[in-house]
């Protein structure tokens with residue numbers, strides 16, 4: 001079992017902690033392999049409804065491991081898909097994934113947060129894509145997800161100048177979902193995840209898929225996708241339970257079906 005990450009569960013919430021504090025959680029392949037495997041495991045676990053990824057107080061993650069990749073050749077990277085091979089795994093996860101970010105979220109660390117569905121930032125959180133300083137490029141979705149998240153003008157500024165955003169700026173620009181005090185970060189994110197995980201899982205999955213469609217396709221396709229997702233809700237026992245519970249003024253008893 002790798003110690004590059006730590007995992008635990010809190011009821012229906014899985015918590016994954018990136019655990020290379022001496023390297024500010026630099027994302028080497030061992031860590032990313034372990035993270036990818038943990039995400040797939042929790043995604044397949046019926047007892048889990050939401051997943052939280054967090055780092056440490058100084059860094060969520062300071063990016064891809066520069067020491068590991070400094071001497072790779074272009075063919076090394078093509079052959080083994082170093083750095084990028086686990087990023088598609090994150091996209092495959094059907095359950096909601098929340099990032100709880102304190103400290104530096106730089107390069108691949110910022111891209112990891114961008115790949116999550118909800119980003120809760122502590123006051124200390126700092127976001128940057130500083131790859132240009134290395135004559136590299138944000139290559140784990142950064143040049144694609146950041147413009148979607150904060151618009152082209154702000155994204156170009158961050159990617160081309162390595163500008164770092166503090167938590168309040170990141171909140172204003174739409175890079176994060178909410179900002180909390182550092183000492184509340186984990187408790188508040190776990191509470192949010194527990195609230196989400198208490199809802200009907202198939203409905204959560206359908207909503208996540210539909211919102212992601214808004215990023216990835218045209219409005220016409222997205223509306224059609226959403227309509228089908230809505231119609232499919234009527235096949236769900238939980239949807240009928242949710243509506244009848246509302247009418248009867250009682251708490252719904254979701255079976256995640």
Ligand code: CAA
Pocket residue numbers: 022023024026027062063064065066067068083104106107108109111130131134136137138139140142
């Ligand atoms: N890779 C490897 N090691 C890293 C690292 C990284 N991305 N970031 C930090 N570290 C290591 C440092 O080398 C240092 O190790 P030693 O103690 O052995 O010297 C340790 O973590 C602590 O870092 P610092 O001493 O630099 O801490 P600081 O507080 O002075 O600065 C920082 C913090 C501003 C985050 C600084 O560490 C930094 O700029 N890190 C690099 C950030 C970066 O360039 N990220 C992009 C990487 S490329 C990428 O991510 C590509 C992609 O899209 C996939």
